[in-house]
Amino acid sequence: MKAFQIGGPGQAGVIDVPEIAPSANEVLLRVKMVGLCGTDLNTFRGRNAMVEFPRIPGHEVAAEVVEGGGDLERGTLVTVLPYTSCGRCASCMRGRGNACQHNRTMGVQRDGAMTEYIGMPREKLFTADLSPTEFALVEPLTVGFHAAARGRVAGHDVAAVFGCGGVGLGAIASCAFRGATTIAIDMDDAKLEIAKKAGAQYLINTARENLHQRLSEITGGHGPDVIVEAIGLPQTFRAAVEEVAFTGRVVYIGYAKEPVSYDTRLFVQKELDIMGSRNALPEDFLEVIRVLEARRFPVKDAISAVAPLEDAGRLLAEWSAAPGRFTKIMIQM
Numbered sequence: 001m002k003a004f005q006i007g008g009p010g011q012a013g014v015i016d017v018p019e020i021a022p023s024a025n026e027v028l029l030r031v032k033m034v035g036l037c038g039t040d041l042n043t044f045r046g047r048n049a050m051v052e053f054p055r056i057p058g059h060e061v062a063a064e065v066v067e068g069g070g071d072l073e074r075g076t077l078v079t080v081l082p083y084t085s086c087g088r089c090a091s092c093m094r095g096r097g098n099a100c101q102h103n104r105t106m107g108v109q110r111d112g113a114m115t116e117y118i119g120m121p122r123e124k125l126f127t128a129d130l131s132p133t134e135f136a137l138v139e140p141l142t143v144g145f146h147a148a149a150r151g152r153v154a155g156h157d158v159a160a161v162f163g164c165g166g167v168g169l170g171a172i173a174s175c176a177f178r179g180a181t182t183i184a185i186d187m188d189d190a191k192l193e194i195a196k197k198a199g200a201q202y203l204i205n206t207a208r209e210n211l212h213q214r215l216s217e218i219t220g221g222h223g224p225d226v227i228v229e230a231i232g233l234p235q236t237f238r239a240a241v242e243e244v245a246f247t248g249r250v251v252y253i254g255y256a257k258e259p260v261s262y263d264t265r266l267f268v269q270k271e272l273d274i275m276g277s278r279n280a281l282p283e284d285f286l287e288v289i290r291v292l293e294a295r296r297f298p299v300k301d302a303i304s305a306v307a308p309l310e311d312a313g314r315l316l317a318e319w320s321a322a323p324g325r326f327t328k329i330m331i332q333m
Helices: 038-045 132-150 166-177 189-197 211-219 234-243 265-269 282-293 309-321
Strands: 002-008 011-016 026-036 060-067 077-080 117-121 125-127 158-162 181-186 202-205 226-229 249-252 273-276 305-308 329-332
Touching: 002 038, 002 309, 011 309, 026 077, 026 132, 026 309, 038 309, 060 117, 060 132, 077 132, 125 282, 132 166, 132 226, 132 249, 132 282, 158 166, 158 211, 158 234, 166 181, 166 189, 166 226, 166 282, 181 189, 181 211, 189 202, 202 211, 211 234, 226 234, 234 249, 234 265, 305 309, 309 329
Parallel strands: 158 181, 158 226, 181 202, 226 249, 249 273, 305 329
Antiparallel strands: 002 011, 026 060, 026 117, 026 329, 060 077, 077 125
16 A cells, blocks of 8 residues: 655655554554644654654544444544553553653654554544544644643633644634633734634734734733743743743743753742643544534635645655745645
């Protein structure tokens, strides 16, 4: 069967791989669509320390049941929870398998879904009244939804999100869905307009607007109650701590690619809750599905390109050369 493989930095293409033989507890799935994300881009660039080459990417999945589905009929469309959890580490014993110490995500620490068929345990499958495109958007949106849950975002909050890429849009949609006054922050007007459709009431373009001044105007001088950082730059890591309100919450999703220096006085003086956010939990998948079924997310606007498997390598190369051109790439299998 056909698969898309990244053989090394800048090297990718379609290959033939053996047919799979699902284990007794797995459902055989025919993959319909896979989303490419920033993790896949970093793998293609050779900047993902968690990946060993060669690697078949793909963890944003829409698929249909072929056999072994139990309560799921043949042809049922599903998405998958692409993480593993050992059940024995500290995170798993606290019920937070999304941060399992030994997690192996599809397409990262193990081969992913950019192939014709995969086998998945029934408990990792989610059904809904969604199209393949919508199903492939579920997992990337859950990452932002989980961050909003970590930040305990509620209807009385003002929540700001740094970054309007795929993950940031998920955080924006989740904050808005929870009833918070939501602020989207980016340097790209097109992405900010998509953020508005995802639920942001206020837009700040930091390429031409003063961030501190605008946040002060919107919040009456207090700063946002919650800030979600979904970019991963030292300056936005610091800005989150500097701009959040006293006794506010800061949630980091992005990885800063270099060490970040802080004035730690603000941690104590503001008595901040500072949290990391990793992957997502099953309840985050269910919440995203509810939002998508309610048609409360701008699916078409969030997708930059849809292409067949044979074009995946070309699109990764174009994305690498011009990162600002793309928000989400979908590959039809």
